[in-house]
Amino acid sequence: MKDDQPLEIQKKQYKQMVDGVRPRPALARNVFRAFVVGGLIALIGQFLINFYQGRGLPLTEAGAAASATLVFLAALLTGLGIYDEIARFAGAGSIVPITGFANSMVAPAMEYRGEGLVLGVGARLFTIAGPVLVFGIVTAWAAALLYYFFR
Amino acid sequence: MPAAKKNGQQTVWFQNPPVIVATATIVGAKEGQGPLGHTFDKVVEDGYYGEKTWERGERRMLAEVMQTAVSRANLQPQNIDFLLAGDLLNQIISANFTARDLGIPFIGLYGACSTMYESMALGAMLIDGGYAENVLVGVSSHNSTAERQYRYPTEQGVQRPLHAQWTVTGAAAAVLSRQGTGPVITHATIGKVIDLGQGDPNDMGAAMAPAAADTMARHLADTARQPEYYDLFVTGDLGVYGRELALQLMRQKGYDISTRFNDCGVMIFSPEQDAHAGGSGCACSGVVTCGYLLQEVRAGRLKRFFGLGTGALLSPVSTMQGETVPGIAHGVVIEGR
């Protein structure tokens, strides 16, 4: 790469150089770990649903109870500093389940405890959960309206 | 007319090379377990360092190394003409708040992770220019304060890519004096901000390598020296892959420094420590320079090296707005005396 070349050409050449040096993610390993951990969390969820159903809850309520339990466990593991270690190993396997959603609420909230209960904990709980709720609610609302007018 | 003490475009030389009369370092637990662990003055196991927040812990480290360096130089704070310091946190609060407690005339600096070398270069200029007898320079960084500002909260479950680096927890300080004994600073090369279009906030090495190579090549051209003149070229925190990129860029500029080139970020952690591409942060070049490198110079095992602080000049806002990451590198020549 010669310095007297136009910047755009230098950038292009440099990008090729970076692509040649930068390590590729260990895709097969990452995918395998994500599959196993994500599957295990779903499996635990299924055990919980069956457990709550056995206690006499109807399926919908058993599902809600199972979700709440998973959220509780994820909050606990995040507080103990274990969840981020699991995620280092599992990647998306611990991000996509509802436990990852809980982790994304607890982690910033506890970390910004020093900035106070309102603007620290209260606001930061929704750093990632906020966007998730916004897009989920808007999509669901739009789907319901389409259903209402066009069914 | 060119300035009297300037060589070429970007390099200044010192008529009476300022002396690094004293240094001090503190690091966190992970750095203490690394290959250079024994070269640091103190290893702090608790990330909070007994304070309420990580930010306060970082400040306590910075204040402590500054006080230690001043007392090792057999000076009092009132003997110090200027304090030059910086860190990574927004509005450089670590340096500002530490300066509040020290009572030394203070110039706050921000050069991202290049701040240690930026402050050494400016401190040497103040002394050789006749504006100061003693200058205190110092930097700090903290993995937990930096990660949550620039990336994610520490407890958030994310998988760091292999080219990501690990912000070093620690602080370093040095006292530069017009006279005394110790290694001296003979030249400084002030870098230009260079951006070759890299945008990944996890890949600081790729963003900074062009700036590092540019400053190294510029220094050699300005001083009309060959790479063999130096025992070592050492960059601040390019990491494993950034170091490789800088080597390739230097080769394209016509310099082969492969036998005499290392990076503080590569040196501070071993591959088993799961720091991926290596260390980063102001303290990375700070503690390795004020610890290991200057010890080697004092012991005579290293005669002369060109050290560079490398900085990635991004902010969380610029990243979210899709901007690329500009890099900078400032270098100083340190010689044993």
Place this chain on the structure above:
Amino acid sequence: MLFLKAFIVGGLFCVVAQLLMDLTSYKVTPAHVLVGFVTGGAVLSAVGLYQPLVNWAGAGATVPLTGFGHLLAQGAIGGVQQKGVLGAFSGGLAAASAGIAAAVVFGYLAALAFRPKG
């Protein structure tokens, strides 16, 4: 058998997300993956594809965040059926309320109870 299906389907959702993160630009962050999965789940649910998957794989389909989107969409559609347009606003959150409230309450308590290790 339901357990095996839950494991496989739950795992496969995570595989898709892992591929999204590893093979696309650094601009796709975990936040984008979570938002994408909720939105995708709600869309799949609205076109009638997600409920069969829930029937087949149980928690394998409800535990990933797509299940959360499904819950929101089914709630909103159910709301519309019962209460008209107002139900599109109230139904989604009502259906997902247990999970959301649990996350807020436990998140708040955890933030009070624990100090991050760093």
